[in-house]
Amino acid sequence: MRIQLIKKTNPKGITNLTIPIVSFALALLFNALLLIIFGINPIQAYTVMLKGSLGSPYALSETLVKAIPLMLTGLGVSIAFHMHFWNIGAEGQLAMGGIAAAFAALFLQDSIAPALMLPTMIILGIIAGAIWGLIPAILKSSLGVNEILTTLMMNYIAILTVEYLYLGPWRDPQGYGFPGTAKFPEYAWLPAITGRIHYGLIFALIGAVLLWLILKFTKLGYEIRLIGENPKAARYSGINIGRNIVIVMLLSGGLAGIAGMAEVAGISRRLYTGLTVGYGYTAIIVAWLANLNPWGVLIVSFLMGALLIGGDQLQVAMQTPAAVAQILQGAILFFMLGGSIFNRYKLMIISGKQKEKTEAEHE
Amino acid sequence: MNEAFFISILVITIRAGASLLYATFGAIITERSGIQNLGVEGIMIASAAVSFAAAFHFGSAWIGVGAAILTGVLLGLILALLTITLRAEQVVSGLAITIFGSGLASFMGQRLGPGSTTMVGLQGPSFQRIPIPYLIEIPYIGPSLFNQDLLIYILYLIIPIIWFYFYKTRKGLELRAVGENPQAVDALGINVTRLRFTYTIIGAVFMSIAGAHLSLGYLQGWADNITGGRGWIAIALVIFSTWNPLRAVLGAILFGGINAIQFRMQAAGTTLPSSFLNMLPYLATILVLIFITWTEKFRKRLGTPTALGIPFVREEKR
Numbered sequence: 014m015r016i017q018l019i020k021k022t023n024p025k026g027i028t029n030l031t032i033p034i035v036s037f038a039l040a041l042l043f044n045a046l047l048l049i050i051f052g053i054n055p056i057q058a059y060t061v062m063l064k065g066s067l068g069s070p071y072a073l074s075e076t077l078v079k080a081i082p083l084m085l086t087g088l089g090v091s092i093a094f095h096m097h098f099w100n101i102g103a104e105g106q107l108a109m110g111g112i113a114a115a116f117a118a119l120f121l122q123d124s125i126a127p128a129l130m131l132p133t134m135i136i137l138g139i140i141a142g143a144i145w146g147l148i149p150a151i152l153k154s155s156l157g158v159n160e161i162l163t164t165l166m167m168n169y170i171a172i173l174t175v176e177y178l179y180l181g182p183w184r185d186p187q188g189y190g191f192p193g194t195a196k197f198p199e200y201a202w203l204p205a206i207t208g209r210i211h212y213g214l215i216f217a218l219i220g221a222v223l224l225w226l227i228l229k230f231t232k233l234g235y236e237i238r239l240i241g242e243n244p245k246a247a248r249y250s251g252i253n254i255g256r257n258i259v260i261v262m263l264l265s266g267g268l269a270g271i272a273g274m275a276e277v278a279g280i281s282r283r284l285y286t287g288l289t290v291g292y293g294y295t296a297i298i299v300a301w302l303a304n305l306n307p308w309g310v311l312i313v314s315f316l317m318g319a320l321l322i323g324g325d326q327l328q329v330a331m332q333t334p335a336a337v338a339q340i341l342q343g344a345i346l347f348f349m350l351g352g353s354i355f356n357r358y359k360l361m362i363i364s365g366k367q368k369e370k371t372e373a374e375h376e
Numbered sequence: 377m378n379e380a381f382f383i384s385i386l387v388i389t390i391r392a393g394a395s396l397l398y399a400t401f402g403a404i405i406t407e408r409s410g411i412q413n414l415g416v417e418g419i420m421i422a423s424a425a426v427s428f429a430a431a432f433h434f435g436s437a438w439i440g441v442g443a444a445i446l447t448g449v450l451l452g453l454i455l456a457l458l459t460i461t462l463r464a465e466q467v468v469s470g471l472a473i474t475i476f477g478s479g480l481a482s483f484m485g486q487r488l489g490p491g492s493t494t495m496v497g498l499q500g501p502s503f504q505r506i507p508i509p510y511l512i513e514i515p516y517i518g519p520s521l522f523n524q525d526l527l528i529y530i531l532y533l534i535i536p537i538i539w540f541y542f543y544k545t546r547k548g549l550e551l552r553a554v555g556e557n558p559q560a561v562d563a564l565g566i567n568v569t570r571l572r573f574t575y576t577i578i579g580a581v582f583m584s585i586a587g588a589h590l591s592l593g594y595l596q597g598w599a600d601n602i603t604g605g606r607g608w609i610a611i612a613l614v615i616f617s618t619w620n621p622l623r624a625v626l627g628a629i630l631f632g633g634i635n636a637i638q639f640r641m642q643a644a645g646t647t648l649p650s651s652f653l654n655m656l657p658y659l660a661t662i663l664v665l666i667f668i669t670w671t672e673k674f675r676k677r678l679g680t681p682t683a684l685g686i687p688f689v690r691e692e693k694r
Contacts, residue, residue, distance in 0.1 A: 047480075051483075051487060052492075099467050101471065152666060156666065156669050156670055156673065157669055157673065158665050158666055158669045159612075159615060159665060159669070161414065161467065161611075162608060162611060162612050162615075162661065162662075162665055163662055163665065165605070165608050166605070166608070166612075166658040166659075166661050166662050167658075167662070169605055169655070169658040170655050170658050170659065173651045173652070173654055173655050173658075174651070174655075176651045177649050177651035177652065180649075180651070181649055181651070294475060297468070297471055297475075298472075298475065301468055332492075333487075334482065334483045334486040334487055336479045336480075336482035336483035336486065337479075337483060338479075339475060339476075339478065339479030339482065339483075340476060340479035340480055340483060341479075342475060342476075342479070343472055343473075343475040343476025343477070343479055343480075344476060346468070346471075346472035346475065346476075347454060347458065347472055347476065350458050350462070350464035350465065350468060350469050350472060351457070351458055351462045351464060353462075353464060353465075354462045354463055354464065357463075
């Protein structure tokens, strides 16, 4: 008798939630073990996290605020991942969007009407993020330069550019040494829907609809999926892969760019160090957990937002490092990745006699 | 340029380059076997934290290295289980290791100081520089190459050993073959899965020593984000080296040199803002990648192992 993996005949069409839910549960257990090793009571810790992120209207709203940049960057990352273009540069693309929006809010006050300020910031944010995504796309499509490394290196460059600006030439002269730019004028604030939840949420919903439409109904969407599934077949059927990479990365970077715009205009209302706190990396987890589905991205972003807020609460209430949330994210991803084999293979326990039979069936 | 200044640049070049080279060797070994490990950064930073904590609490830098190796084995094992046994997507599996490792490191950095406090600013046991008699008297080379710590001297020995293993032994031939054509290796009756497991874990151990050298040798202490993308630079160096360990030495010296220049300029008080100075290694990585991809394009192939990233499935051979 032995255990064998048999390839499923219909790997598509599996939309059940078993794997994500089991993965999440196993990750909680795995993480609990780690917490015990470090002398932390996991039940107490999880209770704090749950209450702090979902337990009250205020907590829920904070979770949603955290989810907005995750939704936008998650959508951006997922469309690139669809064609196996590994954009891990959402963090940098978000930072550039934030820089561009801050530029308009700080330096174009005299040259554009207040009513046009927010639209300008949105457009500049999209453009800046898209350009930051375009560079690795061009390098990949023209020369074949590894995009994982270029997108990642460009994160560091973007983050250091933000730092240079708010510590250097853009620093608030009246800020008493506060490391950040001056506050934006009020007409450059992204309005709130309710509480601290700002219009970035609407951008995310529009983005999800847009991506869904593109993937489902357009030629571009069809080509993206084909390239992701079988690049060779895509090339033979005459699809221009390079052109698709460029278009997809403009979209992907643009979405992250709006996330950056929404963060500076909706939350901090200035450019400072709190802009780049790792949303772009969490976006990778969001995209993968959502199985690259736009609606899934919205839901998973909310859950990951809850995890991050829960981590912050852990720090406040139990003086336990908020990094627990990140460890947990990594663990969830481990189990999701491991579990994904059951999407493609069936686990079969085969005895000696049965073996020949099943093999005959699968020939 | 005076001699002392020049030597100080060389010393930092070697010290910064050593950690990069350990990590690059680890990545080359792993990728040669056909498995992509994008978890280098995570393995390095987790090992840097674990090794510093272990060295601090047990009072020995060697115990720190031992703890780092254990960390490397465990994280390498997770990656191997995911990518080899469960045939998971290799790019995302590596990213998962990096996210997990960075979280773990950040957690331990804030928690494993005395009385559950931060480790930032602590001084613990570390690898001190040991001058080698006679050799140190060689002008320039002596004081820069032969006045270093033990982990660096071990690395000097590893360089020829790894070259010999890769190109002159049967095991090395198997390693190179399993990344190129696992079907053929399998047909010879060699266990592909076992080979890949072994080299993924050995590779991760190299990466963990790279992390230990950061917190116990080069920087001698713990700081948040201590690796600062060095794991990713190591992956770029693999491409730069065209998977050849000797060329990796060149790459590590190049990037160690960039670090040294950055360090010296900061110390000399340049007018250039530090943010720009800190961009240097990342900009250089992109430029080097463009250059190497462009030049190697004319030689038709980059030296990428053909089966890199592709799970080996025996049943599908028809």
